[in-house]
Amino acid sequence: MQALDALPLSALRGRSSAKWRAYPEDVLPLFVAETDFPLAPAITDRLRAAVEIGDTGYTAPVSGVREAYAGFAGRRFGWHPDPGLMRTTCDVMMGVVEILRKVARPGDRVIVMPPVYPPFFDAVAEAGLVVDPVPLIDGENGPEMDLAGVDAALSAGARVVLLCHPHNPTGTVHGRKALQRLADLAAAHDAVVISDEIHAPLSQPDADFVPFLAASDTAAAVGFALVSASKAFNLAGLKCAIMVAATPDRFATLRSLPVEVEWRTGIFGVHAAVAAFTDSDDWLDGLLIRLDLNRRLLGDLLAEHLPLARYRIPPAGFLGWVDLSAYGWGDDPGRRILRDARVAFHFGPQFGAEGRGHVRINFGCDPEVLREAVARVGALARG
Known part of the structure; x- marks a missing residue:
C-alpha cells in the first residue's frame, strides 16, 4: 500500500471551497479542515x-x-x-x-x-x-x-x-x-x-x-x-x-x-x-499512510524551525495542535503568522480560552506545502 499523494497547488487553487478562497494566493492555507487529496475513485x-x-x-x-x-x-x-x-x-x-x-x-x-x-x-x-x-x-x-x-x-x-x-x-x-x-x-x-x-x-x-x-x-x-x-x-x-x-x-x-x-x-x-x-477502504488506507508520514514530518519541521514549539503527534486526524506561546506572539499567534509569514493556520483562541498561544495546523496536504509553511514561520521567529 502506497501513501496517497496530494494534488498540485496549481490544481488546488482552482477549487472554489473555503480553504482556497478565504485568503489571497500568496497565503498558504493550512487552516480549515479540508484536505488536498483527489477524491476516492469510487466516489x-x-x-x-x-x-x-x-x-x-x-x-x-x-x-x-x-x-x-x-x-x-x-x-x-x-x-x-x-x-x-x-x-x-x-x-x-x-x-x-x-x-x-x-x-x-x-x-x-x-x-x-x-x-x-x-x-x-x-x-x-x-x-x-x-x-x-x-x-x-x-x-x-x-x-x-x-x-x-x-x-x-x-x-x-x-x-x-x-x-x-x-x-x-x-x-x-x-x-x-x-x-x-x-x-x-x-x-x-x-x-x-x-x-x-x-x-x-x-x-x-x-x-x-x-x-x-x-x-x-x-x-x-x-x-x-x-x-x-x-x-x-x-x-x-x-x-x-x-x-x-x-x-x-x-x-x-x-x-x-x-x-x-x-x-x-x-x-x-x-x-x-x-x-x-x-x-474506498484502499483509498482510506493510503490516506492514513500519508497522514502518518505528515504528522511525523510536522514534528521534525517544528523541531528544526520552531524548536520552542510544543506539539504532540496526534493519534487521529490531519490536524496538529501547536503551542507557540514561547515565541511571545500573544494570545493569538496565528494572526501575526498570517500577516507576516503569509501562512493561514486556525486561530487557537477560537477553540476556547485553552487555545491561547496555540495554532491548529492542517497537515492534510503535500509534504512540500507543509515544509514551506513551517519554514516561513521559522523565518519569522528568527526575525
Missing part, C-alpha cells in the same frame, strides 16, 4: 454517474447509506450498529443541535471539553442551552478527559456531555476505560452523552479507536453518535451525516425529530458516502 465514479442521469433530486428515505455505514463500522472498528436505529441529516453539527433540543430544556448546561472544535460552542447556544466547560487535562499519554471535573459538573446540574471523539483539535482518541467511566457518570446523573465521531475513520491503526456506543452497555443506553464520511473523504460540501442510536429507547428520540431534519440530507452526500463506506 468520483458514483457522482459522475449521478450527474449523467440527472440524479439530483430529493434524497430517498431508503438510500442505503445507513447500511453502508454499518458495514464500514464493522470492518474498521469491529462495531456492528443497527441501521434500523439510525437517521440521516445535513451535517454532524445540525444533528447535534437537533438532538440537544430533544434531550435538554432551555437554559440547561452542556459539558464541552476545550480546547474544542469552535462550532461546539455555537451549537449549544443555538439549541438554547449553556456551555459548561470542563477542559481536557494533561495525562500520561497526552490530553485526556477530566472525569472528576465531568462528575462535578454533572453533580452541579449539567444535563448533557458533548464529546469530541477523536478530539478536535488535539487528535486525542479516548480509551475504552475512559469512555466506560464517562458513560457510568452520565448514567448516575441521568444525563446524556452526544459523541461527535466525524474524525473516527482517520484514527491511525495503532490508536485503537472505540466508538462511544460500543464502549459498554451503559454507553449504549446513555448515548448518541454523529458520524459522517465528510472529514475522511473530504465531502463537507455534499451534506450527509448519520445520527446513530444503540437502543430502541434512544432511537425513539431520533424518531421524534421533525421529518425535515432528515429531508435536509443531500442526495450527492448520500451517493458519495455510500461509495466511501463501501468501496
